[in-house]
Amino acid sequence: MVPVKSTLRNALVGDGAVASTFRTYFLALVACVLTTAIAAPLSKHLDLANIVMLFLLNVVLVAVRLGRGPAVMASFLSVALFDFFFVPPQLSFAVHDVQYLLTFAVMLTVALITGQLTAGLKRQAELASNKERRTRALYEMARELAGALTIAQVAEISRRFLRDAVDAEATLLVPDRAGQLKPAAPGNGDQPQHIAPQMATLAYENTACTDLDAPRPVGYFPLKAPTRVRGVMAVASPNKDLSLLHEHHELLETVASLVAIAIERLHYVEVANSAQLQMVSERLRSSILSAVSHDLRTPLTALVGLADSLSIAKPPLPAQHRGTAEAIRDQAMRLSGLVGNLLDMARLNAGEVKLRKEWQPLEEVIGSSLKLLEKNLADHPVAVHLPTELPLLEYDAVLIERVFCNLLENAAKYSPPGSPVEISARRLDTAVEIAVCDQGPGIPAGQSPDIFGMFVRGARESAKPGVGLGLAICRAIIEGHGGSISAGNRVEGGARFVFTLPAGNPPTVEAEEPVPGTRHG
Amino acid sequence: MVEVAPKVVVVEDERQIRRFVRTALEDEGCQVYEAETGAQALVEAGARKPDLVILDLGLPDRDGIAVIRDLRSWSDVPVLILSARSNEDDKIGALDAGADDYLTKPFGVGELLARTRALLRRKLRAGDTTTPVVTFGGIRVDLSRRTVHRNDEPVHLTPIEYRLLGVLLSNAGRVLTHRQLLKEVWGPSYVESNHYPRIYVAHLREKLEIDPARPQHILTETGVGYRFQP
Numbered sequence: 245m246v247p248v249k250s251t252l253r254n255a256l257v258g259d260g261a262v263a264s265t266f267r268t269y270f271l272a273l274v275a276c277v278l279t280t281a282i283a284a285p286l287s288k289h290l291d292l293a294n295i296v297m298l299f300l301l302n303v304v305l306v307a308v309r310l311g312r313g314p315a316v317m318a319s320f321l322s323v324a325l326f327d328f329f330f331v332p333p334q335l336s337f338a339v340h341d342v343q344y345l346l347t348f349a350v351m352l353t354v355a356l357i358t359g360q361l362t363a364g365l366k367r368q369a370e371l372a373s374n375k376e377r378r379t380r381a382l383y384e385m386a387r388e389l390a391g392a393l394t395i396a397q398v399a400e401i402s403r404r405f406l407r408d409a410v411d412a413e414a415t416l417l418v419p420d421r422a423g424q425l426k427p428a429a430p431g432n433g434d435q436p437q438h439i440a441p442q443m444a445t446l447a448y449e450n451t452a453c454t455d456l457d458a459p460r461p462v463g464y465f466p467l468k469a470p471t472r473v474r475g476v477m478a479v480a481s482p483n484k485d486l487s488l489l490h491e492h493h494e495l496l497e498t499v500a501s502l503v504a505i506a507i508e509r510l511h512y513v514e515v516a517n518s519a520q521l522q523m524v525s526e527r528l529r530s531s532i533l534s535a536v537s538h539d540l541r542t543p544l545t546a547l548v549g550l551a552d553s554l555s556i557a558k559p560p561l562p563a564q565h566r567g568t569a570e571a572i573r574d575q576a577m578r579l580s581g582l583v584g585n586l587l588d589m590a591r592l593n594a595g596e597v598k599l600r601k602e603w604q605p606l607e608e609v610i611g612s613s614l615k616l617l618e619k620n621l622a623d624h625p626v627a628v629h630l631p632t633e634l635p636l637l638e639y640d641a642v643l644i645e646r647v648f649c650n651l652l653e654n655a656a657k658y659s660p661p662g663s664p665v666e667i668s669a670r671r672l673d674t675a676v677e678i679a680v681c682d683q684g685p686g687i688p689a690g691q692s693p694d695i696f697g698m699f700v701r702g703a704r705e706s707a708k709p710g711v712g713l714g715l716a717i718c719r720a721i722i723e724g725h726g727g728s729i730s731a732g733n734r735v736e737g738g739a740r741f742v743f744t745l746p747a748g749n750p751p752t753v754e755a756e757e758p759v760p761g762t763r764h765g
Numbered sequence: 766m767v768e769v770a771p772k773v774v775v776v777e778d779e780r781q782i783r784r785f786v787r788t789a790l791e792d793e794g795c796q797v798y799e800a801e802t803g804a805q806a807l808v809e810a811g812a813r814k815p816d817l818v819i820l821d822l823g824l825p826d827r828d829g830i831a832v833i834r835d836l837r838s839w840s841d842v843p844v845l846i847l848s849a850r851s852n853e854d855d856k857i858g859a860l861d862a863g864a865d866d867y868l869t870k871p872f873g874v875g876e877l878l879a880r881t882r883a884l885l886r887r888k889l890r891a892g893d894t895t896t897p898v899v900t901f902g903g904i905r906v907d908l909s910r911r912t913v914h915r916n917d918e919p920v921h922l923t924p925i926e927y928r929l930l931g932v933l934l935s936n937a938g939r940v941l942t943h944r945q946l947l948k949e950v951w952g953p954s955y956v957e958s959n960h961y962p963r964i965y966v967a968h969l970r971e972k973l974e975i976d977p978a979r980p981q982h983i984l985t986e987t988g989v990g991y992r993f994q995p
Contacts, residue, residue: 538823541849545871546781552874553785558792573873580871600853600988603960605967607978612985614978628978636960642853642988751960756923 265313272306272314276321280329287330295330296351299323303355307362315359323352381409382498389506398506399428402477402499410492411482414499416467417444418475418507425476438462438480447476452497454489463489465496467504474507529594533587540583547576585713588646592720599643599724603636603751606676610667612641613648620653623661624682629668636750637676643721644745650714651680651741659684659738675727675744686733695731718743770796771816771885776806776832777847778825786819789874790881803827807835815842816888817881820864822848822855830858837863843884847872853988857942860989865939867989883938899934901982901995904973906934913973920972925950929965930973933983933993942990966991 279302283295299322307315327337331344339345385405392398399416406414417425417439425444439462443455447464450473455462460481467475477500481488489496554561554569561569591597607630614626648667655665659682666681687695696719715731722729722743729743773795777783787797798813800806803824810818818836822829833844844864848856856867865887866880897909905914911927913920922930932941932949946962947955955961966985970977984992 537849541870542779542782546779546785548871549782549785549789549874549877553788553792556789556792556874577871602963604963608963608967608985609987611978611980612987615984630978636964640988645987751958753961753964756925 268310268314269317272310272318273321275302275306276318276325279322280325284329292330292347296326296347299326299351300355300358303359304362307359308366311366312360312363315363316356319352319355319359322355323348326351378409378495381405382495382502385499386502389502390509392506392510395428395507395510398503398510402503406479406496406499410488410495412488413438413480413482415439415478415480416475416503416507417448417478418467419448428475439478444476444478447478448473454486456486460484461486461489463496465500467500467507469504469508471508474504474511477503526594533590533594537583537587540587541580544576544580544583548573548580551576582713585717588717589713589720592717592724597643597724599640601638601640601725603638604641606630606634606637606669606678609639609641609644610648613645613652616645616649617652617656620656621665624656624659625664626652627664627666629666631670634669634671634676635747637745638748638750639725639745640721643724647718647721647743648680650718654714654741655680655682655684655739658682663738671747672744675746677742677744679740679742681734681738681740683734683736683738686737686739687731696729770794771888772796772798772813773817773819773881774798774800774806774809774813774815775819776800776803776809776824777819777821778802778823779821782821782847785874786877789877793878793881795881801825803829803832806832810836810840810842817884818842818844819881820844820846822846822852822859830855830862833859833862833864843888845880845884856989857944860940860942861944866992867940887938899995902973902975904982906930908934915973922969922972926965926968926972929962930969933969933991937993937995940986940990940992944990946990962991 276299279298283290283298287295303315303318303322306318324337327339327344327348328335331347332340385401388401389398392401395416395418402416403414406412416428418428420426425441425448427439438455438458438460440455440458443453443462443464446453447466450466450468452466453464455464458480460483462481463479465477465479466473467477477496479489479496551569551573555566555573560566588597607628610628610630614621614628652665652667659665663683667678668681669676669678671677696715718741719729722745726746727744729741732740732742734740771794773790775783775786775790775797777786777799778801783799783801787799790797795817798809798815800809803826806818806820806824809815820829820832824832829846833846836842836844843866844859846856846859846864846867847870848859848867849870859867865884868876868880897907899906899908903916904920905917906912907914908931913922913927913930929946929950932946941949943959943962944956947958950965951958951961966983967977970980970983974980974982982994984994986992
């Protein structure tokens with residue numbers, strides 16, 4: 245890994261560093277001087293044409309080793325040195341024979357062209373190998389990203405890569421729960437100094453941009469993943485100029501998209517994990533609920549039954565003991581009702597109750613509720629006023645029966661014996677409104693909305709039994725049906741609970757065809 | 766004439782519940798056999814040839830509904846199931862599988878005995894040829910002449926209403942699920958039209974009950990179905 249990175253850096257930063265440029269020109273100069281020194285003693289034995297060849301060889305070598313610029317310099321220098329030291333008159337730039345001017349021209353042209361070609365070839369080769377190294381480094385980074393388990397790891401991998409590759413400082417900004425972009429840096433949660441939030445937000449809205457006002461230019465790249473922008477990568481240039489951001493724009497964009505895909509992958513891993521977790525916890529909750537329900541109900545059933553068998557035992561118990569047995573039975577029944585309410589509320593809260601909605605007439609559930617509460621309502625005449633043409637309603641009969649039972653139980657509990665209870669209904673535009681009224685003391689002023697909260701009771705220290713779950717259950721059930729429930733007082737005194745059920749589109753009923761020839765009635 | 770004590774198998778895994786059920790039934794003059802598991806229940810039902818099986822749906826070893834199905838494959842003994850409230854699906858499943866009635870826990874001894882008596886009566890009656898005339902609460906239904914009278918006034922019923930009444934009467938004391946009623950009265954192609962029995966039951970109550978909003982004979986078993994009680 246390490247050698248790849250250091251050579252990569254050289255490859256990417258290129259041969260443009262000022263110090264090394266100066267050195268290459270100097271080396272080219274030395275090479276030219278050296279060529280002159282070698283050629284000088286040989287000039288007596290060699291033709292001038294061969295001396296030219298030595299200089300051309302020098303230019304080619306300079307081009308190969310030191311690049312294009314030094315080669316150009318070496319070309320001119322070679323012509324000058326050749327003229328000065330070898331063309332008569334020697335040690336002078338003057339030329340006796342005019343035809344040497346042609347030699348100079350050809351020599352310069354050939355030197356320049358070979359220098360150019362050679363340096364170009366070398367550069368091509370370098371570029372190719374740079375490209376290959378860069379691809380390999382990117383591949384390495386992609387592989388590391390694929391193994392990353394947290395966003396912090398992704399941030400660290402991309403930071404390290406860009407630091408090693410282009411000496412730039414990269415920061416990943418990802419939105420938190422509130423949608424605010426926050427750095428995903430490992431360890432420190434502080435916003436690095438050079439990040440401009442407005443720029444980051446702009447980039448998050450999918451526009452790459454560059455901040456030129458910062459001490460060092462900072463490029464902001466949106467992390468575009470297949471489904472959406474997942475965050476922003478801010479890259480601060482190592483120096484004041486923009487060249488890095490321009491030169492390596494493509495590389496930075498590639499890194500940004502790799503990071504984006506890694507973050508998206510992590511996002512979906514998280515989604516899948518939390519779905520799994522939720523499923524497990526839901527299953528646990530529902531199994532706890534049913535276990536609790538079974539475990540509480542079994543002893544209650546035994547208690548009710550055993551107390552009952554005492555009170556009808558043969559031979560009969562003394563009246564006093566029978567009364568005790570009946571009281572035990574009644575208390576156990578009440579306890580069972582409370583347990584039922586608590587479990588219902590837990591189920592409703594857990595969202596575990598699936599409504600078994602069916603189209604049915606309203607009067608049916610009213611009838612069954614009244615039958616269930618026969619005992620409680622023994623002291624209260626109940627009047628039911630339903631319009632004859634009430635449509636079928638779609639509701640869960642068990643749950644709506646619960647609503648009626650809770651409301652009627654309250655009415656019976658809080659109104660004086662003998663006072664009537666009234667159930668009425670009327671058709672509204674898109675719903676049916678059902679009211680349950682009593683003639684008790686009504687609801688204490690200012691309490692009507694929160695009376696539907698859990699464990700809220702009208703009169704706090706009331707002697708009436710109850711824990712204040714009944715109305716909360718009613719609200720949960722009615723809201724589950726898409727209706728609403730409210731409480732108020734009647735003008736003539738007494739509480740009035742009103743709830744609505746959506747009317748919807750009741751199914752049609754095929755009209756019955758009269759069958760001729762059969763006798764009925 | 767010495768009456769033979771009716772035999773009842775009680776299937777329940779909780780000892781205390783079995784205990785009071787047994788006491789109550791023995792006081793009624795029944796002979797009681799106990800079983801704790803579904804497997805035991807089937808063995809007892811096969812060996813004792815009971816007149817009634819009282820079955821808790823929450824058995825430790827197997828699903829109560831499966832026990833009923835098994836039992837129904839070779840016996841038509843009446844089955845009374847015990848089940849917790851808010852388990853309507855279980856109740857419907859058990860009734861559709863062939864159970865006759867259910868009791869919701871917790872239940873009193875009075876209720877238990879009333880249901881037991883009704884089912885035992887059904888069992889006894891099943892033998893004799895049904896009387897063609899049924900009367901209840903001022904209503905007289907003559908099944909042979911297909912007439913219905915209320916306080917001696919003729920009542921006009923549509924064919925479907927009459928068929929529904931007939932099914933309810935012939936299953937007096939039993940709970941009939943919506944599905945069973947649909948199948949019996951409307952035919953198998955209507956089993957998804959659950960609103961039909963509800964509408965026609967409302968019609969019947971209108972014509973036969975004194976206070977249709979508080980029916981005394983055609984009773985609603987909320988979320989499950991209907992029961993006719995003479």
